[in-house]
Amino acid sequence: MEKIKAGIFDIEGLENVKIEIKEMMGEKIPEEEWAPMGPTPMPKIADLREWDRVLLKRYPPFYAPQCDVCALCTMGKCDLTGNKRGACGLSLEAMQGRIVLLACLVGASAHAAHGRHMLHDIEHMKGDLSKIPIDFGTEINVEAPLTRLITGIKPKTVADLKEVFTYIEENIVQLGDALHTGQEGSALDFESKAYQMGMLDSLGKEAADIAQMAAFNFPVGPGRPLLDVGMGTLDTNKAVIFVIGHNAPPATNICDYVIDHNLEDEVDIGGACCTAIDSSRYSTIVKLACSLGRQLRVIRAGLADCIVVDEQCIRADLLYQAQKVGTPVIFANDKKMHDMEIRDGDDPGEIVKDLVSGNVPGVVLLDPLNVGEVAVKVAQQMKPIRRKKGWTLSDEEFKKQVEACTNCGNCTVACPNGIRIGDAHKLAAEGDISLLASQFDICIGCGRCEQVCPQNIPIISTMIKAAWPLIQAEKGKIRQARGPIFDTEIRNVGAPLVLGTIPGIIAPIGCGNYPNGTKDVYTIAKEFGDRGYIVCLTGCMLIDTGLYRDEEGKTIFETHPDVFDRGGIINIGSCVSNAHIHDAAIKVANIFAQRNIRGNYEEIADYILNRVGACGVAWGAMSQKAASIATGFNRLGVPAVVGPHGVKYRRAFMGRKDREEDWYVYDARNGEKVYVGPVPEHSIIAAETIEECLPLMAKLCMRAADTPAGRSIKLTHYMDLNKKYLGAYPDDWTVFVRGETDLPMAKKAEFMQMLESDHGWKIDWKAKKILEGPTVKYDPSFDPTNLARLIKHKKE
Amino acid sequence: MAELKMAPFDAANIPGPKMGRVTAPVVLGKMIKRAKRPLLICGSEISEDGMIDKAIEIGKKGIPIAATGNAINSFMKKGYTDNVKYFSLHELTNCMRDPEWKGLDGNGNYDTAIYLGTLYYYASGLMSALKNFAPHVTVLSIDRYYHPNAVMTFGDIWRKPEDYQSMLDEVIAQI
Numbered sequence: 001m002e003k004i005k006a007g008i009f010d011i012e013g014l015e016n017v018k019i020e021i022k023e024m025m026g027e028k029i030p031e032e033e034w035a036p037m038g039p040t041p042m043p044k045i046a047d048l049r050e051w052d053r054v055l056l057k058r059y060p061p062f063y064a065p066q067c068d069v070c071a072l073c074t075m076g077k078c079d080l081t082g083n084k085r086g087a088c089g090l091s092l093e094a095m096q097g098r099i100v101l102l103a104c105l106v107g108a109s110a111h112a113a114h115g116r117h118m119l120h121d122i123e124h125m126k127g128d129l130s131k132i133p134i135d136f137g138t139e140i141n142v143e144a145p146l147t148r149l150i151t152g153i154k155p156k157t158v159a160d161l162k163e164v165f166t167y168i169e170e171n172i173v174q175l176g177d178a179l180h181t182g183q184e185g186s187a188l189d190f191e192s193k194a195y196q197m198g199m200l201d202s203l204g205k206e207a208a209d210i211a212q213m214a215a216f217n218f219p220v221g222p223g224r225p226l227l228d229v230g231m232g233t234l235d236t237n238k239a240v241i242f243v244i245g246h247n248a249p250p251a252t253n254i255c256d257y258v259i260d261h262n263l264e265d266e267v268d269i270g271g272a273c274c275t276a277i278d279s280s281r282y283s284t285i286v287k288l289a290c291s292l293g294r295q296l297r298v299i300r301a302g303l304a305d306c307i308v309v310d311e312q313c314i315r316a317d318l319l320y321q322a323q324k325v326g327t328p329v330i331f332a333n334d335k336k337m338h339d340m341e342i343r344d345g346d347d348p349g350e351i352v353k354d355l356v357s358g359n360v361p362g363v364v365l366l367d368p369l370n371v372g373e374v375a376v377k378v379a380q381q382m383k384p385i386r387r388k389k390g391w392t393l394s395d396e397e398f399k400k401q402v403e404a405c406t407n408c409g410n411c412t413v414a415c416p417n418g419i420r421i422g423d424a425h426k427l428a429a430e431g432d433i434s435l436l437a438s439q440f441d442i443c444i445g446c447g448r449c450e451q452v453c454p455q456n457i458p459i460i461s462t463m464i465k466a467a468w469p470l471i472q473a474e475k476g477k478i479r480q481a482r483g484p485i486f487d488t489e490i491r492n493v494g495a496p497l498v499l500g501t502i503p504g505i506i507a508p509i510g511c512g513n514y515p516n517g518t519k520d521v522y523t524i525a526k527e528f529g530d531r532g533y534i535v536c537l538t539g540c541m542l543i544d545t546g547l548y549r550d551e552e553g554k555t556i557f558e559t560h561p562d563v564f565d566r567g568g569i570i571n572i573g574s575c576v577s578n579a580h581i582h583d584a585a586i587k588v589a590n591i592f593a594q595r596n597i598r599g600n601y602e603e604i605a606d607y608i609l610n611r612v613g614a615c616g617v618a619w620g621a622m623s624q625k626a627a628s629i630a631t632g633f634n635r636l637g638v639p640a641v642v643g644p645h646g647v648k649y650r651r652a653f654m655g656r657k658d659r660e661e662d663w664y665v666y667d668a669r670n671g672e673k674v675y676v677g678p679v680p681e682h683s684i685i686a687a688e689t690i691e692e693c694l695p696l697m698a699k700l701c702m703r704a705a706d707t708p709a710g711r712s713i714k715l716t717h718y719m720d721l722n723k724k725y726l727g728a729y730p731d732d733w734t735v736f737v738r739g740e741t742d743l744p745m746a747k748k749a750e751f752m753q754m755l756e757s758d759h760g761w762k763i764d765w766k767a768k769k770i771l772e773g774p775t776v777k778y779d780p781s782f783d784p785t786n787l788a789r790l791i792k793h794k795k796e
Numbered sequence: 797m798a799e800l801k802m803a804p805f806d807a808a809n810i811p812g813p814k815m816g817r818v819t820a821p822v823v824l825g826k827m828i829k830r831a832k833r834p835l836l837i838c839g840s841e842i843s844e845d846g847m848i849d850k851a852i853e854i855g856k857k858g859i860p861i862a863a864t865g866n867a868i869n870s871f872m873k874k875g876y877t878d879n880v881k882y883f884s885l886h887e888l889t890n891c892m893r894d895p896e897w898k899g900l901d902g903n904g905n906y907d908t909a910i911y912l913g914t915l916y917y918y919a920s921g922l923m924s925a926l927k928n929f930a931p932h933v934t935v936l937s938i939d940r941y942y943h944p945n946a947v948m949t950f951g952d953i954w955r956k957p958e959d960y961q962s963m964l965d966e967v968i969a970q971i
Contacts, residue, residue, distance in 0.1 A: 081814045473804075689915075730882075
């Protein structure tokens with residue numbers, strides 16, 4: 001494109017000229033009026049507080065303190081046991097809210113800073129951001145639903161996202177201020193602020209993902225190819241580069257270097273966590289080696305010839321662990337430099353020489369354009385050196401180590417999952433490695449066990465050795481990430497989702513801190529996909545879901561369609577991509593229901609809470625990002641279930657179905673207050689086991705606006721899953737029955753009989769109608785809302 | 797039997813100045829006997845170390861049981877469901893915080909919660925909620941782990957399943 005030089009021009013007669021004027025004489029030109037502005041564009045801390053109060057009244061915070069003291073200022077330590085107040089006056093309850101806000105701040109900062117950092121990288125790698133259009137094709141007109149909803153901005157180029165990040169950053173600072181001693185004193189207001197932080201988190205994720213999608217031309221939409229997943233897919237016949245983290249630009253530069261130099265046959269790129277996912281959107285040569293729970297195992301198994309890390313969820317002892325197996329490390333982000341020297345500007349040959357010779361264990365390269373060449377050359381040169389030595393334990397060394405175990409139990413007490421490693425070592429010493437091998441998957445790869453072993457047994461390595469055949473056979477498939485949901489897909493599923501005939505959107509997201517191994521995440525996705533829910537996966541749960549195959553040897557990405565429709569199981573992308581799941585719910589309100597979303601957060605969240613059956617699940621939630629993600633979902637009206645470790649987040653939002661007064665909403669037609677029953681019953685809750693999780697998720701997909709056909713389907717799954725996993729129908733199923741048409745079709749007579757005999761409901765058997773019993777009435781024209789301002793005509 | 801230690805099963809689970817007192821089985825049994833509205837809470841590890849049989853023995857003495865996680869399946873396998881109800885422990889704890897809660901049987905909240913066969917870290921966090929925000933509930937643990945958020949608890953006995961079973965028998969003998 002030619003740039004016009006300063007001066008006066010006659011543009012008459014010029015063809016195909018597009019003029020975009022953003023500023024005139026220093027004044028910003030107002031944005032085109034693409035939709036009327038709603039009541040809360042760029043909401044500040046207090047602007048959505050009334051909506052938060054609606055939620056907090058129904059789902060008051062439940063606190064499970066992990067620590068009864070506060071030591072954040074020098075007046076402490078303060079003993080807050082029994083909800084006492086500390087020296088500053090803050091109660092234990094409010095302190096929990098404060099910790100939750102802090103966790104959400106860390107999480108939202110990670111996503112937003114990642115996004116802002118990427119804008120800088122994109123500008124450096126691709127040039128002027130205003131020249132990079134945000135245009136995802138003809139199937140997507142609503143390109144940035146969260147951005148439109150929260151800020152009122154319709155971004156046209158990546159440069160427009162700067163304003164979005166500026167809004168987020170100011171709010172994060174303001175909310176961070178509320179954490180200081182002597183600020184907020186109410187648990188409920190801490191939670192309102194945590195909601196605000198969660199909302200900012202969702203916005204930061206969306207902006208980050210659409211920036212990288214636009215800049216790196218990530219593919220969009222269904223029909224994506226299958227990719228390799230699993231530790232066994234790493235090909236050690238090649239030089240292996242292992243990328244870890246979340247900020248993909250350095251990894252994309254590695255892909256470019258490998259492709260530009262035709263090195264695909266010589267260099268293998270595998271990744272852990274979201275950098276793997278996002279770089280595989282850039283190039284399908286990237287393999288998804290593992291979720292974050294296995295990064296230490298990939299390293300300690302000696303599979304990597306060069307490790308490249310960017311940011312978030314990367315082990316803090318990475319350098320120490322990599323040195324054990326002689327793998328050089330490149331730190332490619334200023335948030336994680338581990339006391340290594342910044343070497344941008346040095347001759348790449350010198351950097352490679354220093355790393356390969358072991359002069360330095362690692363280097364920092366902050367310019368992503370410098371990473372590819374160094375990483376590839378280091379891996380290539382390290383390969384022959386590292387292959388001379390085996391990095392897994394020899395048979396003799398393994399025997400010696402397991403025989404040294406005294407079964408003292410220190411490792412078990414240090415283990416987050418309480419794995420009985422000593423018992424497994426004892427068996428292994430007797431020649432049976434099966435128990436130790438099976439523990440490999442339950443282990444989350446934290447390495448705490450090794451630090452407390454009085455015999456200094458390298459337990460991570462003994463487990464790797466025992467599980468080595470399983471590791472080599474770990475070769476699964478997932479589809480390449482497809483990013484946002486098409487507007488056309490929303491048009492197709494909007495009605496069945498709102499009416500309830502597609503029973504819900506299930507969103508497995510987040511980390512790998514599972515209570516009992518990776519198989520549970522496959523079970524979740526398969527169970528709901530088979531039942532016709534739409535399963536949208538992101539992050540580490542996504543990666544682990546692809547590890548398993550059915551009896552015919554197929555993964556669920558091969559047996560289920562890659563569409564946002566009934567029974568679809570789809571890879572949305574990385575952590576930041578899960579904003580597209582929020583977006584799908586917002587687009588249902590916008591595209592299907594024709595609600596104006598611009599600057600209209602409260603109304604859209606109210607719509608989603610009452611109409612869009614969706615439930616998130618973070619079965620291995622570990623990070624502060626998972627806290628802010630879930631809190632952002634919750635404010636938007638989407639409930640979530642976390643695994644048992646999630647109780648350590650300290651706060652849940654649970655409803656009480658026995659408190660009838662909590663479950664009234666307005667009928668927007670006339671303002672009448674209507675009892676709708678406990679739907680959705682909880683906003684966030686931790687399940688103890690997978691058997692508890694599955695029916696609970698089905699229950700949390702019920703909504704006030706379900707039609708009888710929809711409620712019947714949702715109730716069928718809830719009851720069926722209870723029976724399948726907990727051996728009986730649930731005790732509370734009757735509270736969801738509004739009339740005979742809500743009953744599961746296939747077993748209607750059986751359930752009517754149960755209603756009559758066990759619950760005293762009156763049944764007209766001739767007409768097959770319920771005469772008396774339900775506490776909730778169904779009216780097909782019912783227009784539920786929690787917002788008084790949306791009442792159209794007040795009943796006199 | 798040697799004195800049992802205040803050693804949490806998660807080594808770093810040290811909540812603060814108020815830590816559960818390691819208590820002899822006989823005393824724990826008497827505490828349970830003395831309770832007006834006791835509730836036995838059995839978690840997802842109930843099928844291990846013979847705990848399910850001991851839970852049923854306690855249930856047969858008239859103490860209602862909340863089976864959390866997947867514990868209900870273990871009771872069904874044993875054919876004992878008389879006074880056993882499935883309940884999510886997170887949800888149950890939320891209800892127990894409320895003195896006005898009607899309980900599993902509609903007759904009111906419980907004054908004593910007794911934990912057995914729980915998933916350690918999950919139960920510990922939820923005991924903390926009762927310890928700090930539900931003064932009307934006494935938290936007792938007869939689990940094989942030392943539970944710092946209980947008022948009274950067994951010490952660290954998970955490595956010795958036979959001794960542990962004997963301790964449970966001592967508790968049951970008092971009820």
